[in-house]
Amino acid sequence: MSYPILTIVVPCYNEEEVLPETITVLIEELNELIEKTVVSEDSRILFVDDGSKDRTWSIVYKNSLENRNVHGLKLARNVGHQNALLAGLITACKTSDCVISIDADLQDDVCVIRDFVKKFKEGFDIVYGVRKKRDTDKLFKKATAIGFYKIMQKLGVNLIYNHADFRLMSKRAIQELEKFEEVNLFLRGIVPLIGFSSTSVHYDRKERFAGDTKYPLKKMLSFAFEGITSFSITPIRFVMLVGILSFITSLLFGTYFITLKFLGETQTGWTSLITSIWLIGGLQLIAIGLIGEYIGKVYKESKRRPRYSIDINTLNLTQQLIERNLETNGGDHRELL
Numbered sequence: 216m217s218y219p220i221l222t223i224v225v226p227c228y229n230e231e232e233v234l235p236e237t238i239t240v241l242i243e244e245l246n247e248l249i250e251k252t253v254v255s256e257d258s259r260i261l262f263v264d265d266g267s268k269d270r271t272w273s274i275v276y277k278n279s280l281e282n283r284n285v286h287g288l289k290l291a292r293n294v295g296h297q298n299a300l301l302a303g304l305i306t307a308c309k310t311s312d313c314v315i316s317i318d319a320d321l322q323d324d325v326c327v328i329r330d331f332v333k334k335f336k337e338g339f340d341i342v343y344g345v346r347k348k349r350d351t352d353k354l355f356k357k358a359t360a361i362g363f364y365k366i367m368q369k370l371g372v373n374l375i376y377n378h379a380d381f382r383l384m385s386k387r388a389i390q391e392l393e394k395f396e397e398v399n400l401f402l403r404g405i406v407p408l409i410g411f412s413s414t415s416v417h418y419d420r421k422e423r424f425a426g427d428t429k430y431p432l433k434k435m436l437s438f439a440f441e442g443i444t445s446f447s448i449t450p451i452r453f454v455m456l457v458g459i460l461s462f463i464t465s466l467l468f469g470t471y472f473i474t475l476k477f478l479g480e481t482q483t484g485w486t487s488l489i490t491s492i493w494l495i496g497g498l499q500l501i502a503i504g505l506i507g508e509y510i511g512k513v514y515k516e517s518k519r520r521p522r523y524s525i526d527i528n529t530l531n532l533t534q535q536l537i538e539r540n541l542e543t544n545g546g547d548h549r550e551l552l
């Protein structure tokens with residue numbers, strides 16, 4: 216497989232301002248890769264229109280008629296960046312050896328694409344594009360992003376630091392990704408779960424070429440919340456912990472209040488009231504936490520994530536070798552065993 220078929224998947228939502236430039240830049244890059252026989256001439260760019268309300272689709276469609284390497288996939292409605300990306304990956308994987316995902320706004324460096332393919336040829340199934348610095352980001356975005364990675368790490372979610380959705384995936388990696396049937400999609404968290412050999416390529420992220428970000432603060436927060444709640448049941452455990460702490464405190468306070476009573480310094484009825492408030496509060500939180508544990512289990516089960524992915528299976532390999540040997544050696548395959 217010296218000339219792999221590459222598909223570049225680009226999710227687009229209301230990107231009419233950047234799209235003509237993006238198409239030009241990507242075609243130029245792809246043509247160069249084809250010319251230098253880095254990738255097969257059947258390689259292409261697939262634009263996924265995520266239910267845009269502007270001229271995005273007509274631009275994509277027009278270009279797909281003019282250029283055989285440009286294709287379009289129009290989704291029936293806006294389903295969000297992650298779902299649009301998944302639609303593109305799954306569609307592209309059927310006819311490609313490897314797929315690269317990149318945003319429509321040219322923030323990611325297209326020159327890195329050749330490094331991605333190089334790593335793929337070296338045998339890596341997943342290549343992550345990692346930004347070197349965050350100079351082009353506003354202070355607020357930088358701070359929230361760093362905070363997000365820190366929190367995710369604390370909650371035990373395995374993320375590649377400073378990697379957005381600019382990455383290469385091999386055909387078989389995407390086929391494994393398809394087995395994750397969860398509806399709440401957070402690709403950055405799922406891709407490292409697939410396993411297979413992976414590596415990173417570093418690049419400088421630029422400013423948005425034109426148009427506005429499609430991730431305003433509200434969407435960004437809900438994206439982060441989605442990420443946390445899709446991957447971690449630590450917040451549920453936290454409720455249980457608070458319950459246990461408050462129960463222990465209630466025991467300590469209870470002893471203290473009862474001592475006070477016997478020393479004769481309290482109002483009638485106060486001791487029993489205050490002790491039971493603390494005790495019941497603590498017990499309730501423990502109970503909620505316990506129910507939460509079961510909900511957490513149901514939540515994990517309901518995701519129906521694959522329990523393993525097979526990298527190499529020598530059972531098949533031996534079979535293939537035996538068959539080949541049968542053909543060439545007339546059946547003598549003892550040397551193989």
Ligand code: UDP
Nearest residue numbers: 226227228265295296299318319428429430
């Ligand atoms: N996008 C999408 N559907 C959406 C929102 C965004 O397909 O509902 C696409 C968008 O067109 C872009 C990519 O997702 O190609 C990333 O969006 P953006 O560049 O606005 O995010 P930022 O880089 O600001 O985080």
Ligand code: MG
Nearest residue numbers: 318320322423
């Ligand atoms: Mg962007």
